[in-house]
Amino acid sequence: MTDTLAAADIETRLNALGVKGFLPANEAAVLYRLALQQAPAGTMLEIGSYCGRSAVYLGEAARTCGAFLFSVDHHQGSEEHQPGQDYFDPQLWDAELGYPDSLRYFRRTLAHFDLLSRVFPLVARSEHLALAWHQPLALVFMDGGHSADQALQDVALWGPKVGPAGIFIMHDIFEHPEQGGQAPYIAMQALMAKQGFCVCEREGSLVALRRMS
Ligand code: MG
Numbered sequence: 541m542t543d544t545l546a547a548a549d550i551e552t553r554l555n556a557l558g559v560k561g562f563l564p565a566n567e568a569a570v571l572y573r574l575a576l577q578q579a580p581a582g583t584m585l586e587i588g589s590y591c592g593r594s595a596v597y598l599g600e601a602a603r604t605c606g607a608f609l610f611s612v613d614h615h616q617g618s619e620e621h622q623p624g625q626d627y628f629d630p631q632l633w634d635a636e637l638g639y640p641d642s643l644r645y646f647r648r649t650l651a652h653f654d655l656l657s658r659v660f661p662l663v664a665r666s667e668h669l670a671l672a673w674h675q676p677l678a679l680v681f682m683d684g685g686h687s688a689d690q691a692l693q694d695v696a697l698w699g700p701k702v703g704p705a706g707i708f709i710m711h712d713i714f715e716h717p718e719q720g721g722q723a724p725y726i727a728m729q730a731l732m733a734k735q736g737f738c739v740c741e742r743e744g745s746l747v748a749l750r751r752m753s
Contacts, residue, residue, distance in 0.1 A: 543604075544576065544604050545600055545604075547565075547568060547569035547572045547573070547597070548565075548569075550568075550572070550596060550597060550600060551565045551568060551569075553652075553653070554593055554596060554649075557649070557652055559591055559592060559593050559596070559645075559649050559652075560590070560591040560593075560629065560631075560632075560645065561590055561591055561592070561593030561594070562590075562593075562627075563593045563594050563597075563683075563711070564744060566743055566744055567711070567743050567744045567745065567746040568593070568594070568597050569743075570741065570743035570746055570748075571594060571597050571598070571681065571709065571746060572597040572598075572600070572601055574679065574707060574709060574741065574748055575597060575598045575601030575602070575679060576601045576604060576605065578601075578678045578679040578706065578707055579601045579602050579604070579605035579606075579607035579678065579679070580605045580606075580607065580678075581678035581703070581705050581706065582607065582675075582676065582677065582678035582703060582706070583607065583608055583609075583610065583675060583677055583678060584598055584601075584602060584607065584608070584609045584610070584677065584678055584679040584680075584681070585609070585610045585611070585612065585673075585677050585679070585680050585681070585698070585701075586598055586609060586610070586611040586612070586680075586681045586683070587612055587613075587666045587680065587681065587682045587683065587684040587694055587698065588612075588613055588618075588666075588682070588683040588684035588685070589611040589612070589613035589615070589642070589646050589661060590613065590642050590645075590646070590683075591642050591645040591646055591649055592611075592645070592646045592648075592649030592650055593649070594681060594683060594711075595609060595611045595646070595649070595650065595655070595659050596649060596650075596653050596655065598611075598659070598679075598681060599650070599653065599655040599658050599659040600653070600655070602658050602659065603655065603658045607678070608658060608659075608660065609658065609659045609660070610659075610660050610662055611646075611659055611660070611661055611662065612662040612663075612664055612665075612666050612669045612684075613642065613643075613646070613661070613662075613663065613684070614663065614664060614665050615641060615642045615643035615646065615663055616637075616639040616640065616641070617632065617639055617640035617642065618684070618685050618686060618687075619685070619686070619687060620686065621640045622639075622640070628640070632645065643661065643663060646661060647661065666684055666685075666693075666694055666697070666698070667693055667694075667697055670697040670698060670701070673701060675701075676701065676702070676703030676704075676706065677698075677701050677702050677703060677706050678703060678705065678706045678707075679706060679707055679709065680698050680699075680701070680702055680706070680707075680708045680709065681709045681711070682694055682695070682698065682708070682709065682710050682711065682724075682727075683710075683711035683712065686712060686721050686723050686724060687723055688722075688723040688726055688727075690723070691723040691724050691726065691727035692723075692726065692727050692730055694727065695708075695710075695727045695728070695730055695731040695735075696730070696734075699731050699735045699737065699751075700735065702751060704751070706750075706751075707740065707748050707749065707750055708731065708737060708748070708749045708750075708751075709746065709747070709748045709749075710724055710727070710728050710731075710746070710747050710748075710749070711724065711745060711746055712724045712745050713725050713728055713742075713745050713746070713747045714745060719745075720745070728747060728749070731749060732749070735751065736751050736752055737749040737750060737751050737752070738750060738751075738752045
């Protein structure tokens with residue numbers, strides 16, 4: 541094992557580099573602690589890379605424990621990142637490609653943290669990767685497409701790939717519409733009802749679940 545960085549130090553470096561993202565520091569600290577706990581048990585997968593804030597926390601935990609993180613994203617932006625939508629960022633917009641291209645920012649973030657041999661970007665839709673993924677996972681962090689169809693599909697496809705000692709972590713869980721979009725919450729309920737997962741930890745909108753049956 542290498543030395544374990546403090547979550548606050550990672551946050552400070554991410555902020556100094558201006559890495560874009562939507563993961564509050566208190567939630568990131570819990571994600572990091574859970575990743576340090578789970579990484580010795582096997583491979584980790586992130587659904588939704590964006591510009592790499594969460595991948596740095598997961599990747600630093602992977603490095604500490606000698607594990608690896610795969611991070612899947614089509615890097616064309618979710619619905620809310622498209623022109624005219626709430627989270628559109630003109631800096632990401634690639635006029636030639638015709639979509640917000642987050643891949644170059646993601647690679648840059650990994651390079652700044654020297655994580656390119658520890659975190660592997662998979663440029664694909666998560667449902668396509670699921671067709672070819674057969675390895676049990678020690679940790680899944682789901683923060684991908686926030687439409688109901690996409691979120692339900694992601695829990696249906698990736699829940700069964702969590703190993704017996706693994707955990708499934710979801711971001712942007714809001715019980716009430718006035719707090720935020722409901723799709724991840726609806727998907728979490730499906731994960732619990734259909735696959736026997738139960739909540740084992742929560743911090744803000746970040747919820748970790750284990751399979752109990
Ligand atoms: Mg999120």
